[in-house]
Amino acid sequence: MSAFLRFISLPTAVIGITLGCIWLDRKMGWRGVHAPEAGATLVVLGVAIVFWCFVLFLHIGHGSPHPFVAKTKKLVIAGPYCYVRNPMMWGIGTILAGLALWLGSVGLWLGLGMFLIFVSLFVPFYEERDMEKRFGEDYREYCRRVPRWWPRFRA
Numbered sequence: 376m377s378a379f380l381r382f383i384s385l386p387t388a389v390i391g392i393t394l395g396c397i398w399l400d401r402k403m404g405w406r407g408v409h410a411p412e413a414g415a416t417l418v419v420l421g422v423a424i425v426f427w428c429f430v431l432f433l434h435i436g437h438g439s440p441h442p443f444v445a446k447t448k449k450l451v452i453a454g455p456y457c458y459v460r461n462p463m464m465w466g467i468g469t470i471l472a473g474l475a476l477w478l479g480s481v482g483l484w485l486g487l488g489m490f491l492i493f494v495s496l497f498v499p500f501y502e503e504r505d506m507e508k509r510f511g512e513d514y515r516e517y518c519r520r521v522p523r524w525w526p527r528f529r530a
Contacts, residue, residue, distance in 0.1 A: 389467070392489070393474065396482035405481035414477025417469050424466030427454055450510045452517055459526040460518065464494050498523065 399405075431454050432438055436447030455462035471490060475483035503523075506514045521527070 392486055393471070393483065396486035397478065397480055398482075399485075400478075400480045400482040403482075407479045407481040407484060408476060409479030410476045414473045414475070417473025418477060419473075421466045421469030421471075421473055424455060424462055424469065428456075428463040428466065431456065446505075446509070450506075450513050450517065452521070455526075457521065458528055460521050460523050461494070461498060462526075464498070465526075468494075 400407075431451050432447055435453055436449050436451040438447035439445040455465075459465065468487060468490060471483055471487040474480065475487060503518075510517075
């Protein structure tokens with residue numbers, strides 16, 4: 376598979392699943408909590424987190440956040456990575472929750488649940504093993520200091 380196809384595969388899958396969840400809502404006639412202002416705020420917050428992480432991966436890590444394209448050459452532990460090891464997952468989850476509220480979508484809440492299950496398996500069984508292999512003791516020390524999922528806002 377070409378680098379371009381690998382690069383677009385993950386975003387395409389996320390967008391496809393999101394659209395599928397919205398379609399499921401319409402097909403099933405589901406109506407969830409509709410809070411467009413709160414939802415839009417969460418979407419903007421999530422996009423900001425994902426963008427911040429993306430910039431850090433490019434400038435500090437000298438690579439891409441996409442796990443199958445251009446892995447970072449340096450360990451990124453700045454910005455939101457000081458507080459939690461997976462802020463990009465927080466950003467994507469925040470976007471999905473925001474879209475669910477914005478659109479009043481039960482299907483997107485189900486999609487968020489599927490995303491959380493996927494991430495809870497992908498991160499420890501692939502990503503963390505790969506990071507430990509590439510960054511060794513630096514990564515192990517980072518794991519001892521910074522929690523995987525729940526941010527810690529103290530030194």
